[in-house]
Amino acid sequence: MSFFATLSEKPWLATDTAQPQPAMNAISLLNNQKRIALKFFLAVVTVIFSLFIITFLERSQFPDFQALAGQPWQPLSDPWRLWLNTGVLVAASVAMQLALYYARTGRKRAVLAATGVALTLTVQFIVAQLWVWSLLNDLGYYLASNPANSYFYLFTAVHGAHLIGGLLVLAWVFIRVSRKSLSDTQQSWARVSGNLSLCANYWHYLLGIWLVLFALLTSSAETYQLLAALCGF
Amino acid sequence: MTHTAIAEQIDESHHPSSFITRYIWSQDHKVIAVQYAITAIFVGLVALVLSGLMRLQLGFPDSFDFIDPASYLQFVTMHGMIMVIYLLTALLLGGFGNYLIPLMIGARDMVFPYLNMLSFWMYLLSVLVLMSSFFISGGPTGAGWTLYPPQAILAGTPGYNGGIILMLVSLAIFIVAFTMGGLNYVTTILQARTHGMTLMRMPLSIWGIFVATILGLLAFPALLVSAIMMLLDKLAGTSFFMPAIVSLGESLDYNGGSPVLFQHLFWFFGHPEVYIVALPAFGMVSDVLSVHARKNIFGYRMMVWAIVAIGGLSFIVWAHHMYVSGMNPVFGFFFATTTLIIAIPTAIKVYNWVLTLWRGNIRLTTPMLFAIGFIFTFTHGGLTGLFLGNVVIDLPLSDTYFVVAHFHMVMGVSPIMVLFAAIYHWFPLVSGKMLHTGLGKTHFWITFLGTYAIYLPMHYLGFLGVPRRYYSMAGTDFIPESAQTLNAGITVSAIIVGVAQLLFIINVIISLRSDKKAAHNPWEASSLEWQTPQIPPVHGNWGAKLPVVHRWAYDYCVPGAVDDFTPQNVPVDAAHLSEGEAEGDRS
Ligand code: HEM
Ligand SMILES: [Cu+2]
Numbered sequence: 001m002s003f004f005a006t007l008s009e010k011p012w013l014a015t016d017t018a019q020p021q022p023a024m025n026a027i028s029l030l031n032n033q034k035r036i037a038l039k040f041f042l043a044v045v046t047v048i049f050s051l052f053i054i055t056f057l058e059r060s061q062f063p064d065f066q067a068l069a070g071q072p073w074q075p076l077s078d079p080w081r082l083w084l085n086t087g088v089l090v091a092a093s094v095a096m097q098l099a100l101y102y103a104r105t106g107r108k109r110a111v112l113a114a115t116g117v118a119l120t121l122t123v124q125f126i127v128a129q130l131w132v133w134s135l136l137n138d139l140g141y142y143l144a145s146n147p148a149n150s151y152f153y154l155f156t157a158v159h160g161a162h163l164i165g166g167l168l169v170l171a172w173v174f175i176r177v178s179r180k181s182l183s184d185t186q187q188s189w190a191r192v193s194g195n196l197s198l199c200a201n202y203w204h205y206l207l208g209i210w211l212v213l214f215a216l217l218t219s220s221a222e223t224y225q226l227l228a229a230l231c232g233f
Numbered sequence: 234m235t236h237t238a239i240a241e242q243i244d245e246s247h248h249p250s251s252f253i254t255r256y257i258w259s260q261d262h263k264v265i266a267v268q269y270a271i272t273a274i275f276v277g278l279v280a281l282v283l284s285g286l287m288r289l290q291l292g293f294p295d296s297f298d299f300i301d302p303a304s305y306l307q308f309v310t311m312h313g314m315i316m317v318i319y320l321l322t323a324l325l326l327g328g329f330g331n332y333l334i335p336l337m338i339g340a341r342d343m344v345f346p347y348l349n350m351l352s353f354w355m356y357l358l359s360v361l362v363l364m365s366s367f368f369i370s371g372g373p374t375g376a377g378w379t380l381y382p383p384q385a386i387l388a389g390t391p392g393y394n395g396g397i398i399l400m401l402v403s404l405a406i407f408i409v410a411f412t413m414g415g416l417n418y419v420t421t422i423l424q425a426r427t428h429g430m431t432l433m434r435m436p437l438s439i440w441g442i443f444v445a446t447i448l449g450l451l452a453f454p455a456l457l458v459s460a461i462m463m464l465l466d467k468l469a470g471t472s473f474f475m476p477a478i479v480s481l482g483e484s485l486d487y488n489g490g491s492p493v494l495f496q497h498l499f500w501f502f503g504h505p506e507v508y509i510v511a512l513p514a515f516g517m518v519s520d521v522l523s524v525h526a527r528k529n530i531f532g533y534r535m536m537v538w539a540i541v542a543i544g545g546l547s548f549i550v551w552a553h554h555m556y557v558s559g560m561n562p563v564f565g566f567f568f569a570t571t572t573l574i575i576a577i578p579t580a581i582k583v584y585n586w587v588l589t590l591w592r593g594n595i596r597l598t599t600p601m602l603f604a605i606g607f608i609f610t611f612t613h614g615g616l617t618g619l620f621l622g623n624v625v626i627d628l629p630l631s632d633t634y635f636v637v638a639h640f641h642m643v644m645g646v647s648p649i650m651v652l653f654a655a656i657y658h659w660f661p662l663v664s665g666k667m668l669h670t671g672l673g674k675t676h677f678w679i680t681f682l683g684t685y686a687i688y689l690p691m692h693y694l695g696f697l698g699v700p701r702r703y704y705s706m707a708g709t710d711f712i713p714e715s716a717q718t719l720n721a722g723i724t725v726s727a728i729i730v731g732v733a734q735l736l737f738i739i740n741v742i743i744s745l746r747s748d749k750k751a752a753h754n755p756w757e758a759s760s761l762e763w764q765t766p767q768i769p770p771v772h773g774n775w776g777a778k779l780p781v782v783h784r785w786a787y788d789y790c791v792p793g794a795v796d797d798f799t800p801q802n803v804p805v806d807a808a809h810l811s812e813g814e815a816e817g818d819r820s
Contacts, residue, residue, distance in 0.1 A: 006431070006432050006433060007433070007538060007541070009534075010433075010534075011433040011434050011533060011534070011785040012529065012533065012785055012787070014784035014799075014805050014808070015429075015805065016783055016804055016805045016806075017429030017781050017782060018428075029424075030344075032424060033344045033345075033424045033425075036423055036424060037344075037345065037420045040415075040416050040419055040420070040450060041412075041416055043450065044450050044451070047451050047454040047455075048454040048457065048458060051454060051455055051458045051498065051501075052458055055458070055494055055498070058494055059490070059494070062490075062491070063489065064472075064488055064489035065489070143469050143471060144469055144470035144472070144486070147471070147472060147473070147489065147490070150465065150469075150471040150472070150473065154461075154462070158461070
């Protein structure tokens with residue numbers, strides 16, 4: 001593996017380094033750097049959610065934990081609302097991918113439209129999650145009345161917070177695109193599509209996390225028991 | 234990961250013109266580093282004063298009215314948390330990381346300067362939030378720096394209302410700040426190295442900072458997660474960590490939560506945190522030792538491997554902080570074993586430092602004294618760590634002064650030693666002025682000897698069973714009178730050491746105000762940061778052309794070479810030219 005190859009280099013041997021070649025295209029360099037930063041950031045996000053999930057599995061094995069799904073009378077046993085929301089988020093991801101595709105071909109209007117759709121759908125998703133919150137609340141599933149409820153609100157809130165962060169960045173990209181003139185060069189579109197591809201990746205990743213959370217939150221007590229046993233709790 | 238460096242960064246950063254953009258809203262990594270450092274040193278002084286107050290109470294109980302049991306606990310907590318997070322982490326990574334990374338790898342700046350600036354301002358905000366807890370009613374939290382629930386958020390603990398909330402919020406902000414900075418550090422190291430600067434040619438300082446930053450990115454989330462969940466327990470009445478509990482005769486609404494779960498999360502962060510602090514210190518001390526011993530660092534590759542190995546292992550030892558919380562004996566065995574295994578790469582590093590000194594042409598400058606002092610204090614603290622890593626030894630010693638002595642030696646004093654070594658070493662680069670040697674050496678000897686006067690006796694107090702975090706031991710039968718005498722002695726030493734730090738501050742002020750300029754490369758170091766066209770380096774660091782690197786950072790006293798040191802950017806042939814030509818070349 002190249003990592004081990006690096007670690008076994010012999011640095012004490014001096015070599016003449018060739019004079020620098022003309023530097024790599026500045027924009028693709030910047031895009032590269034941003035991509036690496038995003039990878040590390042997604043690693044951080046993954047750790048955050050993994051830790052939450054592990055605490056969830058442990059907590060789920062305490063006697064006072066009442067799962068939200070599994071039995072017909074439990075609120076998430078037929079989670080059609082959450083399916084609906086999931087659909088919205090999937091659509092947002094698709095719109096992001098489209099925006100990226102248009103940016104690569106330099107079509108300003110189409111990029112704006114697709115980005116706008118993605119923004120709207122994502123806001124819609126967040127609003128719809130709040131709607132689920134209020135429904136649960138009306139049914140008497142308060143934040144503090146059971147750890148399962150606490151985790152439901154917690155997971156959706158943390159996931160939503162990540163989306164809001166993404167929305168801020170995407171809104172900034174949207175403004176940048178809207179300021180572009182139609183005659184802009186390939187170069188400047190390379191920059192936009194670089195940024196959009198980061199956003200798209202982030203959206204897909206958060207969609208993936210949502211799917212995991214969705215599956216977890218709508219599982220039955222038996223499933224939790226199994227998962228917890230696998231983790232050794 | 235290994236693909237070679239890319240030379241030119243885009244120089245789109247507008248050069249700062251006004252005072253405000255140059256020194257306040259600056260995006261220059263060097264200014265941000267200094268901002269980080271000044272803030273960190275300032276809160277560090279607050280923490281130092283707090284430790285002095287605690288020592289006064291311990292050495293001379295009942296002589297000071299303004300220290301009551303509650304405020305003692307608040308001092309302990311704030312002292313510990315500030316020292317570990319807001320001083321050491323911030324100064325080592327935010328300060329030295331920011332300053333050294335671009336200069337040592339030959340970059341013009343961090344790759345995301347704006348994010349870098351934001352990182353500092355978030356850090357400052359977290360400090361202000363933390364400090365504000367001194368001024369609210371109820372005061373700062375007194376839960377201990379470990380913040381264990383349930384007591385952290387229940388009546389009976391000082392600052393259980395506002396204090397703990399501000400602490401948790403401040404930590405969350407700090408983590409955001411750290412993440413912004415950390416993404417910058419790793420990306421810069423991976424992507425902005427100049428031509429010829431392969432990963433294995435980076436100075437060990439950069440390796441330490443690099444691995445520590447990755448540890449931080451992966452470990453701080455655990456603290457964030459536990460802070461969020463504890464805030465919910467406190468503010469919204471959830472029961473993540475809170476069991477059913479009766480407090481002051483009243484049964485609370487909490488039910489079924491697990492305090493031990495918090496401990497796992499906390500130490501999953503807490504142990505790597507030790508190495509977040511230690512690894513940059515390891516790296517920087519290696520560079521200081523090598524420069525001032527005029528010898529290449531012994532076993533460079535092994536040093537890199539050890540840094541990487543320690544970083545990896547540090548994630549699977551956390552429960553050695555929880556032996557007394559109770560756990561499956563198999564886990565106890567597992568964590569004791571991993572803890573002892575981590576001693577191997579650590580010991581390798583110590584041997585290599587000593588072997589670097591062996592037959593070196595040692596220059597006993599101030600930074601060198603501090604670096605050698607570090608080898609002593611670190612070995613000392615590391616050895617007591619081996620004791621405590623074993624379950625049977627830890628059980629009786631846990632929560633006694635033996636532990637206090639251990640962690641102060643290994644992660645309190647040792648990183649401080651390195652920080653001073655680093656400050657004395659790189660001060661001429663940062664400011665263009667030399668620190669005064671006589672004052673510096675006095676500062677070293679008082680600090681070094683004082684440290685031993687403070688912490689050696691604490692080991693004995695620990696054996697006697699004196700518990701930590703206690704306001705007073707008056708009227709306790711099993712603790713002899715003589716322990717009190719010892720405590721008074723410790724306090725006197727602590728006050729002396731505390732006051733001696735003024736020497737350092739005076740030294741800095743005098744040097745900054747004097748007109749005497751430092752030489753261009755006063756320690757004759759070969760690493761890249763000293764090879765900038767101007768000292769101190771200006772915005773953009775390298776002038777028109779980035780340096781090209783032909784060798785590692787440790788070419789000291791190479792047989793056949795022109796000088797006793799060969800800078801990294803000197804081509805192979807030029808290093809072996811005849812005396813006169815080479816001199817002309819380099820002036
Ligand atoms: C002259 C320097 C220092 C003195 C005199 C000092 C003194 C003390 C004292 C008296 C305590 C409380 C012991 C107790 O009652 O349990 C303490 C706790 C602590 N100190 Fe220091 N300290 C110094 C420097 C440092 C440094 C540089 C660090 C950085 C890691 C540090 C980290 C801690 C921590 C983590 C605690 C534990 C806090 C807690 O129990 O919650 N100290 N120190
Ligand atoms: Cu540990």
